[in-house]
Amino acid sequence: MTITPTRSPWHAPELLTAARHIGRRRFLTLTAAATVLAFAVDLPTAGAAAAAHLDAARITDFPFTLGVASGDPLPGSVVLWTRLAPAPYEPDGGMPAERVDVDWEMATDEAFGSVVAKGTATAHPEFHHTVHVEAEGLEPGRVHYYRFRTGTWLSETGRTRTAPAADSPAPALTFAAVSCQAYTDGYFTPYRHLAEEDVDLVFHLGDYMYEFAVDAAGGARKYTDRVLPALFDHESASLEDYRLRYALYKTDADLRAAHAMHPFVVTFDDHETENNYAGSHPENAVPTEQFLLRRAAAYRAYWENQPLRLPQLPVGPDMQLYRRLHWGLRAQFDVLDTRQYRSDQAYGDTKHVPGPESEDPTRTMTGSAQERWLLDGWSASEALWNVVPQQVCFSQRKLDLNPVAAVSMDAWDGYPASRRRILDGAKAAGVENLMVLSGDVHVGYGFDIKDDFDDPASRTLGTEIVATSIASGMDGAQKPANWNTYMTANPHLKFYDGRRGYVRVALGQTQARADFRTVPYVTTPGAGISTAASFVTEVGEQGLKPA
Incomplete structure (x- = not known):
């Protein structure tokens, strides 16, 4: 028909x-x-x-x-x-x-x-x-x-x-998670490999494009066979700037190949507008009115250039991006927006030990409406797996070995009361198979989500899979300089790799499997891909174990 x-x-x-x-x-x-x-x-x-x-x-x-x-x-x-x-x-x-x-x-x-x-x-x-x-x-x-x-x-x-029928038990679902693709940091080689993967859909977790200037040689790409126009060589701020930046990114053949092969579910982070903005608070000291004009332009260009539905069409500087999708009874996906409604970062958005400013119980990462929407959605969920695609690290991530360690004020560590409400809501709703997908940090992580991150013996409430970047951070390294520090300071951190790539996740009836796929370099085109590590988490018994 x-x-x-x-x-x-x-x-x-x-x-x-x-x-x-x-x-x-x-x-x-x-x-x-x-x-x-x-x-x-x-x-x-x-x-x-x-x-x-x-x-x-x-x-x-x-x-x-x-x-x-x-x-x-x-x-x-x-x-x-x-x-x-x-x-x-x-x-x-x-x-x-x-x-x-x-x-x-x-x-x-x-x-x-x-x-x-x-x-x-x-x-x-x-x-x-x-x-x-x-x-x-x-x-x-x-x-x-x-x-x-x-x-x-x-x-x-x-x-x-298309997704399976709402009441369908659905066969095993396989998806990929990607994030952070700075054009100036290298080629989008991981996308070429992703285009050849047999996945049902792709989640893009933010930083689809970067507002920063792109020089005539394409930054680390070091073009010798082309010269990019000078109109890219300044930071994006106007509607025309953002539109042109998407055009530049979408002329990348590897990105186009991945889009042509798989449906994408997208959500933005900060760089689609401006680095580390928080709600109506810009990174730098500019008037709120001026920043919201910029945000309106950025959100408009984002919607124009993504496969998004009419309810996501922005109205001025506001955009209803959080939304819920289902894959039969196999999975419920609650796609979050952790930029537009968050409180301003504590302590000037510097690495800082937890303190009264960051631990203020009124602080929020999601805003109250989105938080209630998420918790109500979990209460009504009939899915085997409840997956939360979002932007920044959800699990505690201590950055040093001091008795009281510094943490990132831009991640959920800077909003611990907001995270506590989310975890308590998951427990109250009886969510047993929780998986959080994150991006932002340009590395691959695998976390156990603990009821009390400071107590390794506390209950594991779910798992967090952090997708490394497509290109941001350039080539990276398998074990970055802080690898030993992070692995020691965070017992719930089960995997850490600093190379570029993506994560492939299969949600089965009895377990989920996560394959961390990496390439050795992106500053030169044509790299091969391999699986750095694979983990499983069991239905009803959360926690990452080597596959």
Whole structure:
């Protein structure tokens, strides 16, 4: 059966209505002038539907230079993404400020002999000619292929899959977790290998791109066969800057290959906006109004360039990114946002011993609404595995061997009361098979999540798998200089490797297995990949053990 949508979601009148409404809370936190500017970059204007319509035959160069992507799979639906950009390194992508019709189709075979869904979406200039299709009416739990067409141009073929039916016990689920891909630190070689992995989906845990300047040689990539335009050689701050930075990243062939092969579930960390920001608090001393303008631009560009659904569309500097996905009865995924709602980092965001400032019980990592949403979701969960993809280290991580050790104020160690509420909520909900996925630190860790991290004999409540970076930190080392210190100071730390790569996780009926996949270098292309270590954790008996 072929499903043909009657309209693109961007024709929905409620979307344009939402664009005109600004919450009272923002009026209380921004000056009137800044408010106008912040929301001016939010949505297409009400006249978008009447904008000039481009005849696609006028597009004379290949427009699908940034590839295709899919994401947020549901039992009968998945998001499809692409962008029209014949000249991706130009601010307008080489496209005129006109609407363009883009046809899409999905099939159950790569040759498209059995098309099961098709339609036409509109690429609006206000959205930088990105396309988000929420394909619906699909068969649950199976692989689909998709592609886009405009004029005479046909995109590459993408491969995706839908989630199993909600009440399905579902077969073993295999996913990958990735994070931190600084373009200037090296090639995205791990993605080339991930594209060849047999995984059901990929979780991106933040720092998809970095706001920092990229020089003509691409930093550590040291290009000799190309020169990057000077417009990348400054820190991103405006909507145009962020859009261009995504274009640069998405021209990476390895990243495009991974997106084309697997559906992604994404959440941002700090560098998609600014290093180590916390809620409305910027890293540096700039006015709140100025920073929120920057955050509005960053969130807008993030949504435009990721396979995200309409509820995630930002309104000014606010974006509803936390959300819940299910994989039948096998797994519930509670995707968190630990940047947008957090309290400012304690002690000036320096490495610091715990103290009254960081241990203030009112401090929060998630904000009260998201915290309640998470705990309520656990109480209602029927899944065998409850997985929490999020950004920063959740488990205690002592940084030295002093009697009272310093910890990171940017990670959950800087918000211990917030972590305590989460752990108590997991216990109250009877969550037995808890797995937290984290990124941020550019190394691979495997933690046992303890009820009391200062007591190694206390109950293990779950496991934390920290995915190392794709490129950030450059080549890295198997045992960084602080390896012995960290392993000694943290008995619940079962694995630590400082090389680049990703984690592959299989959630079975009786156990989960985590394979830490690493490459020896990224500053030169073409590295092979190997498994640095494998661990399992048993259903009903949490704790990492060598596989």
